[in-house]
Amino acid sequence: MSDDTDSIKLMRLFRKMRIYNPTPSHFSGSYNAPADNIIEDVIARSSHHSYFIQSVDVVAQLLYRKEYPKGSLKKFGLEKQFLKLDPVLLKKASSSDPHGIVRK
Numbered sequence: 001m002s003d004d005t006d007s008i009k010l011m012r013l014f015r016k017m018r019i020y021n022p023t024p025s026h027f028s029g030s031y032n033a034p035a036d037n038i039i040e041d042v043i044a045r046s047s048h049h050s051y052f053i054q055s056v057d058v059v060a061q062l063l064y065r066k067e068y069p070k071g072s073l074k075k076f077g078l079e080k081q082f083l084k085l086d087p088v089l090l091k092k093a094s095s096s097d098p099h100g101i102v103r104k
Helices: 007-017 051-067 071-076 078-088
Strands: 022-024 030-032
Touching: 051 078, 071 078
Parallel strands: none
Antiparallel strands: 022 030
């Protein structure tokens, strides 16, 4: 399920990932790990119709404000709100980041 963006582009990307999906290796280089658990093409929904997409948008915005604080929002402490999500973060997603954030 995705926010209502460029659904055709996402559909093509997911179909390509079923065949060719280069994944970084922990040892060196990368390897092909085709996505074999994709059942259906992406379902695009407008975010104002989906609580799930709204919650993902909030988490992404909180991470963005943690990484790039905005001066006018510092009085509200918005840059510290992402840290409140620490108990529910999947930290195993990335061993190089303490919060499990996968960075490219």
